[in-house]
Amino acid sequence: MAKKVKDAIDKSAKRAKEATDKAAAATKKATDRAANAAKDATDKVAGSAKAAADRVEGARDNLKKSGEKLKASGEKIAKQGSAISMKMIEHAEENTHQAFAAMRAAASAKNPAEVAKIQGEYLKQQGARALAHAREIGELIMRFGRDAVGEAKK
Template sequence: MAEDSHEGIDQAANATKSATDRAANVAKDAADKMRAGAETARQTFQDKVVEPAQRAGEAMKASGQKIAEGGSNIGVKMIDQAEQNAREAFTAMREAAAAKDLSDVMRIQGDYLREQGNRSMAQAKEIGDLIMQFGRDAVAPLRGGGTGQE
């Protein structure tokens, strides 16, 4: 009878161990599936949210740099043009001061005004071209472009 008891206890222990192993395997499989699902969700979030946000941030930074550079270039060009216009005006005033008569002064003024009109139109076109390039350069990084040079 003791032998029957030991055999019954061994069978019950084996059945319990087998049931516990099956339950552990089921729990492990479920945990592995959850881990795989979580990794898939993390990778999808990385691909769909994080990386596009990083690219957008980089494009905004590049665009901001282009805006700063473009604004600086336009400002420098306008100062150069103002300096040139001032030199031309002083040159004309010196010539007028050295003129022999009123008709000479009128000719100098007429020449200066004509040249200044032509210069102003050329300068306005130059500034307009710089502003257009500035705009293209500023939005190129946002469009995924390179330098904006076309």
């Protein structure tokens, strides 16, 4: 009788470990996707910043008489570029925090169905977060570009 109980406990523990491992793998995969998305977005921001900086540089060459205005413009653009970078870091930080929270929840799940529910909810929330983050970064980049073009026209 005790052997049957022990076997049942071992079998249950094995299932729980498999479910936790599966949840951890899914969470890692989602976190990796989020990190890759953040890297891609950062690369795009860097490309946009370089393009804007190139435009500003060209404007500076054409507007040597207004050096002080251009200097102020460059400082503003640098602040905006820094703001975009900080926002990207905040997003990566939030995504990582949420991934670990989901892993903790999955690790304390009572059964595989609960693990699946936690995974599904995490992925749904991650998708919504990724969309919101993309919109936010897109708006910052658009504002950055408008400001850069506006300053260059001055």
